[in-house]
Each structure stands twice: as structure tokens, then as C-alpha cells.
Amino acid sequence: MSNIFDIFRKESKKSYPSTVSTKDSVNGRDILLEVRDVDVFFGAGKHTVKACNSLNFKIYTGETFGLVGESGSGKTTISRAILGINKLTNGAIYFKGEKITGKLTKKESLAVKSKIQMIFQDPAASLNERANVDYIISEGLYNFKMYENTDDRLHKVTDMLHKVSLLPEHLSRYPHEFSGGQRQRIGIARALIIEPELVLADEPISSLDVSIRAQVLNLLKKLQRDNDLTYLFVAHDLSIIKYISDRVAVMNDGYIVELGNANDIYSNPIHPYTKSLLTAIPQPDPRTKNDRKKLVYNRQSINYEECEYLEVSDSRFVLGTPELIKQWTTKQ
Amino acid sequence: MNKRNWDKFSLKNFSEFKDVDIDGQNSAVNEDSLFKFVELDEFKSEVIKVEPYSYWKSVMRTFIRKPSALIAIISMLLLLLAIIVIPMFTPEGFLDFSIADKDLPPDSVHLWGTDLVGRDLFFMTWTGARKSIGLALITSSLVVVIGTGFGLIWGFYRKLDPIFIELYNLIANIPALLLYMLLSYVLSQAFPAMAAEVRLIISLTIASWIGVARFIRNQTLIITNREYNLASKTLGTPPARIMTKNLLPYLLSVIITQTSLIIPGMISSEVAMSFFGVGLPSNAISLGALLDLGRQKFELYPFQLLAPAGVLSFIIFTFFLFGLALTDALDPKKHR
Numbered sequence: 175m176s177n178i179f180d181i182f183r184k185e186s187k188k189s190y191p192s193t194v195s196t197k198d199s200v201n202g203r204d205i206l207l208e209v210r211d212v213d214v215f216f217g218a219g220k221h222t223v224k225a226c227n228s229l230n231f232k233i234y235t236g237e238t239f240g241l242v243g244e245s246g247s248g249k250t251t252i253s254r255a256i257l258g259i260n261k262l263t264n265g266a267i268y269f270k271g272e273k274i275t276g277k278l279t280k281k282e283s284l285a286v287k288s289k290i291q292m293i294f295q296d297p298a299a300s301l302n303e304r305a306n307v308d309y310i311i312s313e314g315l316y317n318f319k320m321y322e323n324t325d326d327r328l329h330k331v332t333d334m335l336h337k338v339s340l341l342p343e344h345l346s347r348y349p350h351e352f353s354g355g356q357r358q359r360i361g362i363a364r365a366l367i368i369e370p371e372l373v374l375a376d377e378p379i380s381s382l383d384v385s386i387r388a389q390v391l392n393l394l395k396k397l398q399r400d401n402d403l404t405y406l407f408v409a410h411d412l413s414i415i416k417y418i419s420d421r422v423a424v425m426n427d428g429y430i431v432e433l434g435n436a437n438d439i440y441s442n443p444i445h446p447y448t449k450s451l452l453t454a455i456p457q458p459d460p461r462t463k464n465d466r467k468k469l470v471y472n473r474q475s476i477n478y479e480e481c482e483y484l485e486v487s488d489s490r491f492v493l494g495t496p497e498l499i500k501q502w503t504t505k506q
Numbered sequence: 507m508n509k510r511n512w513d514k515f516s517l518k519n520f521s522e523f524k525d526v527d528i529d530g531q532n533s534a535v536n537e538d539s540l541f542k543f544v545e546l547d548e549f550k551s552e553v554i555k556v557e558p559y560s561y562w563k564s565v566m567r568t569f570i571r572k573p574s575a576l577i578a579i580i581s582m583l584l585l586l587l588a589i590i591v592i593p594m595f596t597p598e599g600f601l602d603f604s605i606a607d608k609d610l611p612p613d614s615v616h617l618w619g620t621d622l623v624g625r626d627l628f629f630m631t632w633t634g635a636r637k638s639i640g641l642a643l644i645t646s647s648l649v650v651v652i653g654t655g656f657g658l659i660w661g662f663y664r665k666l667d668p669i670f671i672e673l674y675n676l677i678a679n680i681p682a683l684l685l686y687m688l689l690s691y692v693l694s695q696a697f698p699a700m701a702a703e704v705r706l707i708i709s710l711t712i713a714s715w716i717g718v719a720r721f722i723r724n725q726t727l728i729i730t731n732r733e734y735n736l737a738s739k740t741l742g743t744p745p746a747r748i749m750t751k752n753l754l755p756y757l758l759s760v761i762i763t764q765t766s767l768i769i770p771g772m773i774s775s776e777v778a779m780s781f782f783g784v785g786l787p788s789n790a791i792s793l794g795a796l797l798d799l800g801r802q803k804f805e806l807y808p809f810q811l812l813a814p815a816g817v818l819s820f821i822i823f824t825f826f827l828f829g830l831a832l833t834d835a836l837d838p839k840k841h842r
């Protein structure tokens with residue numbers, strides 16, 4: 175008899191309020207984005223791909239929230255869900271306390287777009303090859319009518335170009351004439367010119383040449399400082415995340431397995447997946463390498479569906495069971 | 507090489523270097539005069555020195571360089587010259603019925619002989635070619651413009667897919683000739699005053715646009731999920747501008763390729779329709795009408811059929827060759 179009720183409980187979707195508080199009740203910080211119980215599944219039946227499973231996290235105003243995990247763990251999927259490109263199977267996403275998933279009017283969805291922007295992973299694929307830089311960077315200005323006349327628009331565009339260290343003479347050029355780093359800066363300019371509050375940077379430097387990664391990363395940091403931006407920074411490499419983010423969520427196979435302050439996670443990883451990611455970071459000094467054992471994570475060893483989020487210390491969450499966490503924290 | 511050896515090696519090199527005579531003066535070289543500080547201008551490294559790449563310039567260059575394109579261009583120019591110039595110099599009465607001059611073989615007056623009602627075949631054929639090509643160009647433009655417009659909408663709005671697919675099945679499942687005949691008949695009943703040319707253009711357009719639309723729809727589906735279109739969506743770009751700024755420029759080369767293959771197809775369709783008596787009336791001067799007449803006395807006077815048939819083959823050949831060469835040139839991978 176109780177089984178039947180279980181089925182009912184699973185089938186009936188939880189409903190989510192259309193507005194939530196923007197103050198974190200625990201620490202009093204301002205919440206810019208809140209992701210609640212988000213599932214994103216692709217396909218149906220046997221071939222369902224569960225790209226995101228009961229994701230929960232908050233991004234505070236002004237911080238850089240890092241999302242890290244190997245490729246295929248669902249990082250792009252959740253970023254696109256925030257933008258409304260991927261539909262949620264379950265859950266809700268709130269921006270400044272307002273629900274931005276589910277049915278939105280055209281006006282509402284446009285308002286969200288003007289506040290949340292994305293920097294794409296591959297600058298070669300994400301720029302319109304048949305449009306010149308002037309149009310690419312102006313696109314958002316046209317959409318939101320953020321200029322008075324052509325002079326004003328050109329002024330804004332050249333200003334933005336300068337901020338990303340490009341030249342006014344680039345306006346009439348086409349994307350394929352630029353280097354990878356320059357293209358990514360065009361992409362950054364396109365996203366930032368409409369003055370968003372939240373920027374989703376989906377592995378913005380992983381397709382770039384190693385020699386220019388630092389340059390682009392520092393540019394992103396500088397732009398964040400100058401424009402009071404909040405970042406969701408996606409990467410598959412913990413070293414970059416440590417450098418740029420305040421808090422980190424570690425993702426594996428569609429689940430967040432560990433969430434907390436970047437320093438804590440870096441210095442004291444708990445989940446075995448996080449540990450394996452940390453040992454995968456290449457060491458600059460070859461002598462230290464020998465001391466570190468490269469840990470290999472066995473995904474089959476843990477059934478995520480039987481785990482829950484446990485707060486191991488202040489705002490530090492790990493996906494596990496009390497027994498597992500005890501095992502992970504004591505075993506050395 | 508151990509460390510000491512290496513030191514020796516570099517020292518030796520250094521002494522050699524010191525002996526080098528710079529600028530012809532035997533000056534003592536010190537490090538300060540060899541190196542000078544340059545200001546690092548962050549923006550200078552961003553300058554692009556190469557000429558801006560122009561897609562269309564490269565298309566032209568690739569096109570002109572190919573030998574087969576050269577043949578296509580020459581025969582196209584000859585063809586255009588022929589259909590423009592020859593009809594202008596038609597002697598008085600050469601296109602009129604003249605029973606006394608009927609079925610003449612080629613001679614110095616009538617270069618290609620005369621047809622079964624005494625009209626000059628040389629001038630008739632080229633005048634007819636002009637009309638057929640003109641009709642084909644108008645119809646092809648209409649078909650391509652309408653087909654591209656609907657194709658973009660069909661590909662962009664997935665919800666419309668079932669409607670368009672039904673429409674496509676409806677139009678595509680009727681044999682082309684039967685459809686032309688049907689449309690032409692309906693139009694002649696509904697609008698008796700309509701010129702045969704207009705009727706022909708309309709029925710060919712109605713029957714052909716959906717093929718182009720489907721082609722454009724498939725092409726659109728391939729490119730709409732590319733990341734640059736997602737970027738536009740996240741920027742809130744309205745559909746109309748996504749279609750004109752993101753999709754159409756990418757489709758332009760396939761549209762041109764399609765058009766160059768549609769034109770000869772339209773010429774054939776006009777000929778077929780007129781030949782079967784549902785296109786232009788047989789007293790009209792078009793290639794189809796001429797072929798229809800020429801067929802009637804083929805055994806006795808084969809030239810009456812061979813003249814328009816030969817010109818038609820030349821036209822189709824020219825357009826196809828031109829289209830294929832253009833397709834090649836439009837492919838950026840073939841640009842150098």
C-alpha cells in the first residue's frame with residue numbers, strides 16, 4: 175500500500191514559488207542566482223541522458239562561483255539551462271529572487287537576457303563568421319536599443335573594444351582574421367557591452383593557446399573588478415578555478431559532489447572525485463611530482479542516487495552518506 | 507656533454523662573437539650598444555597586417571582561374587550575345603507566315619532554312635531562345651526568392667514542420683508535368699484574359715517553390731544549432747534578424763548554386779509544357795513551340811527539329827557548366 179503512495183509522491187512534481195528571498199538566511203549575503211533541485215534530462219525512455227541531477231547552489235552577488243568537472247559532467251548543460259536554452263526537467267532557477275524558468279513572457283525573457291550573458295568555450299564557433307566585428311559587438315545594443323544614434327553606438331563599441339585591448343580599426347574585420355585570443359576577447363566584448371550582472375563563462379580559456387590563457391583570465395578578472403560582475407566560471411581544471419573563484423562546486427556525472435570555499439576544497443578535499451581532480455593538476459616543479467600519488471576515481475564505487483548533501487562544516491557540502499564521509503575524512 | 511664542457515663552449519662562442527666587425531667599424535662591442543629597450547605597446551601586437559579577406563573577391567579569383575569556368579564564361583557570353591543581338595537584326599517579314607517559302611532547306615538567304623509555315627528558322631530559333639531564357643530567368647528568380655523565404659521560416663520555426671511537410675507531400679507527390687497541366691488549366695479557366703506567359707510563370711512557380719524551400723529548410727537545420735546562433739539567442743536577437751544576419755549569409759552560396767541548376771531546369775520545363783500544348787500557344791515563338799512544330803515533319807525535314815533542339819542543348823549545357831564552375835568557386839575550401 176505504501177508503495178502506491180511512493181509512486182504518487184515521485185510523479186507529482188514539487189511546485190516552486192515564483193519569487194524567493196534574495197538574502198541568504200544563514201550568512202545574510204545577497205543571492206544573485208539560485209538553482210533549486212534542477213534536473214535536466216535529454217531524450218526519453220531507455221536513451222535518457224541525465225545531464226544534471228538535483229543540482230542546488232547559490233551564487234552570491236559579486237563573487238566568482240567556479241564549476242569544475244571533467245568533460246561530459248553537465249557543466250555546459252546547467253549553464254545553458256540558466257540561459258533558458260535547455261529546458262528543466264525538474265526544479266527552478268531564480269535570478270534576483272524571480273523565477274526565470276518555466277513559462278516567461280517575451281518581455282520577461284528579454285529582461286533576463288539583458289542581465290545574464292554567456293562567454294562561450296569555442297570562440298571560433300561562437301562568432302558569426304559572416305558578420306564584421308562592428309555588428310557582432312553591436313548585436314546586443316541593437317536588441318536592447320541601448321544607444322541614441324549611430325555615433326553613440328560606435329562610441330560605445332570602440333570603448334568596449336579598448337577595454338578588451340582591441341583596436342578601432344578592427345571594426346570592419348571578420349572573425350577569421352583574428353587569433354584565438356583576439357576572438358575570445360571579441361566574444362567577451364559582445365557579452366559585456368550590454369552591461370549584464372551575471373556572466374556565465376563556459377571554459378572561456380580551455381580552447382585557447384596556453385601562452386595567452388593568463389592574458390584572457392586576467393582580462394576577465396579586471397573586467398569583473400571594473401564592472402561589479404558576478405561570474406559563474408566553468409572549467410575542467412581545478413588549478414584555474416582555484417586562481418579565479420571564491421566558491422567552487424565540483425561536478426561529476428551530472429551531480430555536484432562537493433561544494434564549498436575554493437581554499438577549503440583545495441586544501442582539504444573530501445570527496446574522492448575532488449581528490450582525484452586535485453592530483454591531476456600538473457605540478458610546475460618536477461621534484462614534487464614524485465611525492466604525489468595520482469588518484470584514480472572509480473565512479474562505480476558510489477551510487478549517487480543513494481547519497482544526499484551533507485554539510486560537513488560551515489557551508490561546505492559533500493554528496494555522500496554519513497558512513498562514507500566518515501570513511502573519506504578519516505582514511506589517510 | 508658535462509657542465510664544464512658546456513661552459514667552455516659558450517665562452518668560445520662569446521669570444522668569436524666579440525671579434526665580429528659590426529657596421530664595418532672595428533668598434534669595441536659592449537652589451538649596452540647591442541641592445542636597446544623598446545617600449546611595449548600592448549595594442550601594437552593586436553594590429554592585423556594582412557589585407558582584409560574578401561569572400562567575393564576570392565570567389566571571382568577562383569572562378570576566373572579555372573579552365574572549365576573559362577569555357578562556361580565564353581559560351582555564356584556567346585549565348586547572351588546571340589539572344590540579344592540576333593533577334594535585333596531580323597529582316598522584315600522573316601518571322602511571318604509565308605506559305606510560298608515553307609520547308610526550305612538551308613541556303614544563303616535562310617541560313618537554317620524555313621519551317622513548315624515559311625518562317626526563317628535561324629531567326630525564329632534565337633528569338634525563341636530569348637523568350638525561353640527570359641521566362642526561365644523570371645520563374646527561377648521567383649522560385650528561389652519564395653522558396654528561400656519559406657525555407658528559412660520552415661527551418662527556423664520547428665512548430666511549422668508538420669504543416670510544411672503536408673504541403674510538400676501534396677505538391678511533390680503529383681508528377682510535375684501533370685501538376686503544371688492542372689495549374690495551367692485551372693488558371694486559364696479562372697482568368698481567361700491572362701497572358702499565356704504569365705500563366706506559365708505562375709504555374710511553374712507554384713509547382714517548384716516547395717522543392718527549394720525544403721532544400722533551404724534542411725540547410726537551415728544544419729546551421730541553426732551552431733554556437734554562434736545560440737550566442738545570438740542569448741543576446742535576445744529577434745528571429746527576423748537571426749534569419750537575415752546569421753542564416754542567410756551562410757546560405758548564400760548554396761542558394762546561388764541551386765539557382766544555377768534551377769535555371770536550366772526551368773528552361774526544360776517551359777519547353778516540355780509548350781511541347782505538350784499546355785505552355786505557350788504554338789504560334790508563340792519559343793523553343794518549346796518550335797520543337798513542337800519541328801517534330802511534326804521530322805522525317806521529311808529533320809532540320810526543323812534539329813535547329814531548336816541543338817540550340818536548346820547548347821543553352822542547357824552552358825547553364826549547367828556555368829553552375830558547376832560557380833559552385834566550385836563558391837566553396838571557400840577551394841580558395842587560395
Ligand SMILES: Nc1ncnc2c1ncn2[C@@H]1O[C@H](COP(=O)(O)OP(=O)(O)O)[C@@H](O)[C@H]1O
Binds near residue numbers: 244248
Ligand atoms: N542537447 C543534448 N542532447 C542530448 N544530450 C546532451 C545534449 N547536451 C548535452 N548532452 C549530454 O549531456 C551530458 C553533459 O554534457 P555537457 O553539459 O556538455 O558536459 P560538460 O560541459 O561538462 O562537458 C553529456 O553526456 C552530453 O552528451
Ligand SMILES: [Mg+2]
Binds near residue numbers: 295376
Ligand atoms: Mg562543456
